[in-house]
Amino acid sequence: MALFFLKSTDPQKLKDAPGGPAELTKGEKQLNQGKQVFAERCARCHSSKLPPIPPDTDPGSHSGPDYMTYWNNYWAFTKTPEFKAQMREIVMQDDFLKDNFLASEFRVPVTLLETNACSPLATNAIRNNIWDNFSSETYKQLPSVGDINYYHPVTGVAMTYHMPHGGRGFTRPASLISLWSTAPFLLNNSVGRLDPLDKNDPNDLYNPNPGVDQRLASFQNSIEQMLWPERRDHDQTIGDKMPPRKANGLQLPSAIARTTTTSFLRVPRGYLPEALQNLLGPLEKLFPFLLHNGEVEIGPIPSGTPVNLIANIDLLGQDPNGMPLSGAAKLQHDIDVAKLLLDIKNALKAVPTSAPDRDEQARKIFLDRDLVNKLMAFSKCPDYIINRGHYFGTSYFQNPDGTQDEPALKDDEKLALIEFLKTF
Numbered sequence: 001m002a003l004f005f006l007k008s009t010d011p012q013k014l015k016d017a018p019g020g021p022a023e024l025t026k027g028e029k030q031l032n033q034g035k036q037v038f039a040e041r042c043a044r045c046h047s048s049k050l051p052p053i054p055p056d057t058d059p060g061s062h063s064g065p066d067y068m069t070y071w072n073n074y075w076a077f078t079k080t081p082e083f084k085a086q087m088r089e090i091v092m093q094d095d096f097l098k099d100n101f102l103a104s105e106f107r108v109p110v111t112l113l114e115t116n117a118c119s120p121l122a123t124n125a126i127r128n129n130i131w132d133n134f135s136s137e138t139y140k141q142l143p144s145v146g147d148i149n150y151y152h153p154v155t156g157v158a159m160t161y162h163m164p165h166g167g168r169g170f171t172r173p174a175s176l177i178s179l180w181s182t183a184p185f186l187l188n189n190s191v192g193r194l195d196p197l198d199k200n201d202p203n204d205l206y207n208p209n210p211g212v213d214q215r216l217a218s219f220q221n222s223i224e225q226m227l228w229p230e231r232r233d234h235d236q237t238i239g240d241k242m243p244p245r246k247a248n249g250l251q252l253p254s255a256i257a258r259t260t261t262t263s264f265l266r267v268p269r270g271y272l273p274e275a276l277q278n279l280l281g282p283l284e285k286l287f288p289f290l291l292h293n294g295e296v297e298i299g300p301i302p303s304g305t306p307v308n309l310i311a312n313i314d315l316l317g318q319d320p321n322g323m324p325l326s327g328a329a330k331l332q333h334d335i336d337v338a339k340l341l342l343d344i345k346n347a348l349k350a351v352p353t354s355a356p357d358r359d360e361q362a363r364k365i366f367l368d369r370d371l372v373n374k375l376m377a378f379s380k381c382p383d384y385i386i387n388r389g390h391y392f393g394t395s396y397f398q399n400p401d402g403t404q405d406e407p408a409l410k411d412d413e414k415l416a417l418i419e420f421l422k423t424f
Contacts, residue, residue: 011097012178014422017212025419032092034420037413039091041393041406044078045108045173048101051086053077059106063138068145071109079406102177102424107170109145110163111400115171115389117148117163118308118381119187123322126167135167145169146400150383153256153306154372156241161382164321179424181215183222190255190387191232192222223421225387227414229253229396232387237304247404250396255387257307262359264299265310298344300351302363309372312379313340340378347371393417 014020025031043050055061057077062070077083090096110120125135144165149158163169171187184192225232232253234240239254301310317325317333325333347369351362366372376382391397395408409417 011424012181013424014180014212014216017181019212023212023216024422027419030416030419031423033413034416034418035091035096036088037393037409037417038420039087040084041409042417043087043091044075044083045104045106046102046176047087047091048104049090049096050104051083051090060104063107063136064141065143067107067138068109068143071106074106075112097424101175102179103173103175105172107142107172109400110169110171110389111145111148113171113389114148114391115186116188116190116386117150117161117169117383118312120169120171121163121322121381121383122168123318123380126322128323139167142167142170148383151238151242151254151385152372152376153238153309153384154367156238156243156254158243159382162320166321168322176421176424179223180219180422183215183218185222185226186387186390188386191225191390192218219422220418223418226390227394227409227417229391229394235385245396245398247398247402248395252385252396253387254385256384257386259301259303259305259307261303262300262362263303264297264301266295266297267315268295271315296341298341298348300348300358300362302359302366304363305366306384308381308384309375309379312381313337313375314378314380318380337378340374343369343374344371 014023038046053060053074054077057070057073059067059070059074110117123129125131125139127140142165145163147160147162150161151158174187184190229252230250233255234251235254235256235258237258238256239251242252242254244251298310314333315337317330317337319325319329324330347365348362351365352358355361393406393409393414397406397408398404
């Protein structure tokens with residue numbers, strides 16, 4: 001069994017796949033160019049083989065409350081001629097890919113990544129939560145990464161959210177081993193399509209065929225979206241409403257996972273906060289429409305509603321740092337949740353149970369009654385755009401302070417990088 005698992009973790013090289021060698025570039029000049037691009041722009045996060053890192057610059061050895069200081073020093077170091085020269089030498093070695101995990105163990109702040117913040121906001125491993133004993137004390141002492149921008153899912157207005165301290169706000173870089181076969185990309189598989197059967201049909205998103213041709217088609221589609229963010233999907237509701245990037249006027253990606261039909265969310269009593277369970281008896285007598293077969297029912301939820309607007313409702317209650325509420329604060333939160341449910345039910349009870357325009361009526365109520373804003377106020381993560389971020393090497397990239405100190409890669413550099421990535 002152990003031997004099986006060790007064998008299954010070996011890189012699945014394209015050169016060893018049926019027909020794979022024909023898909024690899026024969027141009028040594030282009031491959032070497034791709035290696036140089038990888039060394040200067042990618043290896044700092046996506047290689048376990050790195051140059052010696054100065055002690056005051058090593059984020060891998062300095063976790064805890066001062067982590068951001070060491071991370072910022074490291075990030076600045078990776079932009080120096082010294083780092084790039086040493087990294088180029090390492091990448092050009094014939095054995096660079098041997099025993100290389102193709103990732104670092106550094107925690108990258110989401111303020112730099114700009115990817116969707118919901119995964120970095122997970123609370124499982126923070127102090128006093130379910131995975132407390134599986135996370136280190138230095139993790140629990142990590143500082144806040146600062147403020148992120150997010151966008152209203154109806155108006156597209158830019159808003160600011162302060163990331164909490166205590167472990168959240170970071171993402172470890174993914175390994176690039178077998179990258180050619182593992183698209184789509186990003187932590188939520190949102191960049192690139194799952195090898196559509198019909199590339200001209202926007203609703204045709206998935207081909208389950210694991211063949212080499214299908215995996216390569218998905219890789220090509222996905223890696224092009226990574227390196228040319230303007231090719232990523234845009235949301236039909238807010239895509240043209242979002243403010244462009246201030247530095248260069250570029251329109252950011254804006255795909256939002258939205259419901260595709262009229263739907264309902266039904267929550268059994270036992271999953272509700274205790275105080276709310278105790279209130280259900282009196283509430284049911286006063287508001288008989290609140291329950292459906294003994295369950296709290298929210299709906300009809302119109303098509304086009306952001307899924308996370310509903311899925312991220314904080315029913316149990318947490319403080320700004322993700323800690324569970326207790327005492328009077330917990331009781332007040334439970335009462336506020338009950339009011340929220342009543343507001344939703346009161347607003348939507350006017351929607352007829354059957355009508356040709358039922359979905360449209362529900363949608364107008366969601367907007368007219370300002371329920372979106374009320375739901376956002378109860379969200380554990382108000383970031384709804386799923387395909388944003390990781391703009392490294394593109395004209396979209398900027399530092400957390402808005403500066404742009406690394407030029408975008410040229411198209412020939414991006415194409416050369418893609419050819420090198422195929423060899424992983």
